[in-house]
Amino acid sequence: MKGYHDIGGEPAGAIPMQEHEMMLWEKRVEAMLLLLSQKGLLRVDENRRGLEAVGAEIYHEAGYAERRIQSISTNLIAKGLISIEELAAKVADIEQRSDVLP
C-alpha cells in the first residue's frame, strides 16, 4: 500500500503560484533539523519517517513547518532526548508567558 506521502502521479489541482516569505519560526524549525542532523542526533531518514508518521490529516492539512516540528518532537521523545511530561510542562509555561514571540 502506498503511504499518504507518496503522491507522485496522483491527480491534483492547479499549482499554487503565490510566493511567501518563510516566517522566523519556520526557519527555526529548519535550523533545528539541520543542527540535530549535524550532531548525529536525528538523521534525515528518521525525519522522513517521522514526517510519514504524523498522520494523513496533519500531513495534508497542516503547514510544511507544522508537520516538520511535529516530526521533530515525536523523534526526540522516541529517542529519550525530551520527555512527554517535560514537553507538556513547557507548553503550559509558554501559554502563561508574554515573551515567547520574537
Add this chain to the structure above:
Amino acid sequence: MHIGHDHPHAHGEPPAGLDPHAPQRDHDDTLTYFRKLEIAVRELLIEKGVLTADEVRRTVENYDSRTPEGGARVVARAWVDPAFKALLMRDATAACESLGFDMNVFDVTLTVVENTPDTHNVVVCTLCSCYPRMLLGMPPAWYKSRAYRSRLVRDPRAVLREFGTVIDDAVAVRVHDSTADLRYLVLPMRPAGSDGLSEPELAALVTRDSMVGVTVLSPVQR
C-alpha cells in the same frame, strides 16, 4: 538584481532607515499549537545543552544567506568556462566548492542536469521537498505543494504550461525526482542574444525557476 527577492515583499514596508531584511517579528503572531511546539522543543533542547541559542540563530542566518544568486553564479561560470562546466557535470559538489560555496553544511549529493536543444529537464521531489538549498536557498511554496509534487511526473508539459513554459513536442522533457540524499540543479540554456555579456551580467539573467526547470530563459533584448 537581487533575484532572491523578485517577488513582492510579504512583510510590508520597513520603517525608514531600517534594513528590510533584518530579523523582525513574524507578521502573523498567532500562537498556534505548532508554534508553541516549536518554542517548547527549542527551549528544552537549549536548556539541556543539546543546542545553543546562538547555533540556532547562526543557522537561520546561514539559510538566509543562501539565495538563488548562488546557483546563478554557478550557471554563469558554466556558460563561460568549459573546464568548469565539465567538472560541474562530473562532480557538482567539487565544482561548487571551487567557487567558494560551503557544500558541507548539507550532507547530500548534488547532480547538475543540462538543458539542450533536444532535452528539457525539470526537478521535483514527489515524496517531500528535497531541493538544492545550498545553491538556491529554501524551496518556494509551489515546489512543496501537493499539486506540483503529484502532477509533474504524470503530465510535465501541462504543469510547465501553468508556469508559462511551452516546450516544443520535438524536445524531450525529463523529470528528475529528488531524494533526501540526491538533489538536482538544472543548467539552463544560455539565452539567445547574450553574446559578449560579462559573467556577472550573465548571472543576473539566471532565475530561480529556470534552475528548477519550470521556466526557460528569455532571449536578451538589446
